[in-house]
Amino acid sequence: MKQIAFALALTLTAPAAWAADKLPLSQISNYLNGLKTVETTFTQVNDDGSLSTGKLWMERPGKMRFEYDPPNSAVVLARAGTVQIFDPKSNQPPEQYPLKRTPLSLVLARNVNLGQANMVVGHDFDGTATVVTAQDPKNPESGRIELMFTGDPIELRKWVIHDNAGSQTTVLLGQLTTGKNIRNDLFSSSKRSGSSNR
Numbered sequence: 001m002k003q004i005a006f007a008l009a010l011t012l013t014a015p016a017a018w019a020a021d022k023l024p025l026s027q028i029s030n031y032l033n034g035l036k037t038v039e040t041t042f043t044q045v046n047d048d049g050s051l052s053t054g055k056l057w058m059e060r061p062g063k064m065r066f067e068y069d070p071p072n073s074a075v076v077l078a079r080a081g082t083v084q085i086f087d088p089k090s091n092q093p094p095e096q097y098p099l100k101r102t103p104l105s106l107v108l109a110r111n112v113n114l115g116q117a118n119m120v121v122g123h124d125f126d127g128t129a130t131v132v133t134a135q136d137p138k139n140p141e142s143g144r145i146e147l148m149f150t151g152d153p154i155e156l157r158k159w160v161i162h163d164n165a166g167s168q169t170t171v172l173l174g175q176l177t178t179g180k181n182i183r184n185d186l187f188s189s190s191k192r193s194g195s196s197n198r
Helices: 002-006 026-032 104-108
Strands: 035-044 051-059 063-069 075-079 082-086 093-099 120-125 130-134 144-150 153-162 168-173
Touching: 026 130, 026 144, 026 153, 063 104, 104 144
Parallel strands: none
Antiparallel strands: 035 051, 035 168, 051 063, 063 075, 075 082, 082 093, 120 130, 130 144, 144 153, 153 168
């Protein structure tokens, strides 16, 4: 379960639209700042090649919830500056980590500014998409996040987390629902089981 905390990854997918050229960092920052709420399903590809599926909710700034389908059935919750992992198979209290120590904090920040000094360590165009590799300049040891964007309109399509141990995790998401009100209790640490509206 620690792998989930240190290697949270996200791909936001939508109908195919391909960038014709490299997108500027200012445009990407504006796009991320415009994502207020997101609801979608996901498939996570772990470093060992295994797969997990589930549902994800995000509310910027600072909140995200991953619900993993059985047999995993875990819940990963980011809120109030903390990432918590609830494992129903464990009798132990939830594992907790500071959100700022995970690359996830870059996406959930109140103001995403990819132009900040030493944040972006890679900004490339692979022929179809813009790939931005970023790290928290204050906590580079927390790992790197690789984001892939297509354009016209701009969309985040792939999010890969690289930790300092050399492993990586990718999560592929289904069709996004954005701008929808999300129930506050989904981000409550008391709601450790699957959502009633799945």
